[in-house]
Structures are given as structure tokens and as C-alpha cells.
Amino acid sequence: GENVEQHPSTLSVQEGDSAVIKCTYSDSASNYFPWYKQELGKGPQLIIDIRSNVGEKKDQRIAVTLNKTAKHFSLHITETQPEDSAVYFCAASRGGTDSWGKLQFGAGTQVVVTP
Amino acid sequence: DTAVSQTPKYLVTQMGNDKSIKCEQNLGHDTMYWYKQDSKKFLKIMFSYNNKELIINETVPNRFSPKSPDKAHLNLHINSLELGDSAVYFCASSLGQISTGELFFGEGSRLTVL
Numbered sequence: 001g002e003n004v005e006q007h008p009s010t011l012s013v014q015e016g017d018s019a020v021i022k023c024t025y026s027d028s029a030s031n032y033f034p035w036y037k038q039e040l041g042k043g044p045q046l047i048i049d050i051r052s053n054v055g056e057k058k059d060q061r062i063a064v065t066l067n068k069t070a071k072h073f074s075l076h077i078t079e080t081q082p083e084d085s086a087v088y089f090c091a092a093s094r095g096g097t098d099s100w101g102k103l104q105f106g107a108g109t110q111v112v113v114t115p
Numbered sequence: 116d117t118a119v120s121q122t123p124k125y126l127v128t129q130m131g132n133d134k135s136i137k138c139e140q141n142l143g144h145d146t147m148y149w150y151k152q153d154s155k156k157f158l159k160i161m162f163s164y165n166n167k168e169l170i171i172n173e174t175v176p177n178r179f180s181p182k183s184p185d186k187a188h189l190n191l192h193i194n195s196l197e198l199g200d201s202a203v204y205f206c207a208s209s210l211g212q213i214s215t216g217e218l219f220f221g222e223g224s225r226l227t228v229l
Contacts, residue, residue, distance in 0.1 A: 034218070042222055043221050044218075049217075102160065102163075108158075
């Protein structure tokens with residue numbers, strides 16, 4: 001099955017700096033790669049996603065890149081703010097009827113943005 | 116209006132007891148899930164239901180029994196609770212398959228087994 005590795009496990013950044021989280025996946029059939037943000041005491045929430053037919057996607061201060069050949073994808077947060085402090089999860093899914101609903105999550109990255 | 120709501124938010128119980136967690140979504144989604152998040156924050160799928168039909172059962176002990184009375188509800192019953200069952204359990208829903216859209220999570224139910 002799919003295995004998703006995520007690094008780093010913790011990331012401390014100064015407010016205004018950029019943060020980068022990297023993930024690798026093992027299943028070359030995976031074609032959907034979402035990123036979720038989990039604030040303290042809340043459930044994870046989708047912040048951005050990318051599909052395998054796209055190499056990069058941007059939404060304001062966050063961007064995701066995908067390298068299908070190397071089987072890795074990354075989340076970039078620019079101009080970090082204290083409200084960006086949370087646990088971020090990458091995930092991968094191959095879709096199709098043989099993996100219905102199977103979203104394999106990475107282990108998470110605790111991001112701390114200090115003012 | 117809460118999109119995915121689960122109750123209770125906190126549950127403290129003794130080993131060997133039986134407990135249930137309820138989940139309801141008002142998004143009109145046809146697929147619902149239970150995820151377990153352990154103390155290291157690792158998220159792992161347990162069950163997935165589509166239109167009340169079980170789609171995924173991820174090698175979860177049969178002490179865990181999900182029940183979906185209708186598309187909007189997915190409850191989780193746990194028998195003979197063990198210490199290792201302590202975790203945060205998240206209910207989630209989506210419209211169709213994961214790869215076609217967003218997964219909406221509830222706020223979680225923290226289960227502590229003493």
C-alpha cells in the first residue's frame with residue numbers, strides 16, 4: 001500500500017519568514033495530494049491540494065509543488081504569521097474504485113511561528 | 116451550523132467498558148469515515164461508508180463496530196475497551212471519493228481509557 005513520509009516533524013520559523021514541508025510517497029499510482037492544517041483542539045482542514053497532472057499550485061501565501069518522477073511534493077508558506085502555527089499533514093490517494101476513501105497521511109509537521 | 120458534528124467531545128472510561136461515539140453531517144455528503152489519531156498525531160483511517168454501505172475496514176479489531184443508519188450519520192461503538200484505544204477519534208465526510216474532493220472533519224472525540 002501507499003506510504004507517505006513527511007519532514008520535518010517540527011519547524012520553528014520567525015514571523016515573516018518562509019516555511020517548507022516536504023513529503024515523499026511510494027505508490028506511483030497516487031494522483032491526488034492534499035494538505036491539511038490542524039489547529040489545537042480542532043479537526044484537520046484542507047488548505048490546498050494538487051493533482052498529478054499539475055506541477056505547482058498557489059493560493060495566496062501557500063503553494064504546493066509536485067514532482068511525479070521523484071515522487072515527492074512540498075508545501076511552501078510565505079510571509080508566515082502567528083496564525084499559521086498548527087500541525088500540517090500531507091496526504092496521498094490513488095483514487096479509483098480499488099482505493100475508495102483511502103487517504104494515506106504523513107506523520108505531520110508541527111509549525112511554530114514566533115513573533 | 117456545524118458541518119460535521121460528533122459527540123461526545125470527551126470520554127473517560129474504565130477498561131472493559133463499552134462506549135459509543137456519534138457523528139452527523141449536514142453537508143449532504145454520501146461518504147463518511149472514522150479516523151483514529153494517536154498520541155503522536157498520526158492519522159489513520161478505520162472505516163469508510165458510502166451511502167450506508169461499508170467500503171473500507173482497515174484491519175480494525177472487531178471490538179469496533181461502525182453503524183450507518185442513514186447517509187448523514189455514522190456512529191462508532193467500541194466493546195471491551197483497552198488502554199490502547201485511548202486516542203482522538205475523528206469523523207469525516209466527503210462528496211464521493213477522496214480524490215474528487217475535500218474531506219471535512221469533525222472536531223474529534225478524545226477517548227481516555229483508564
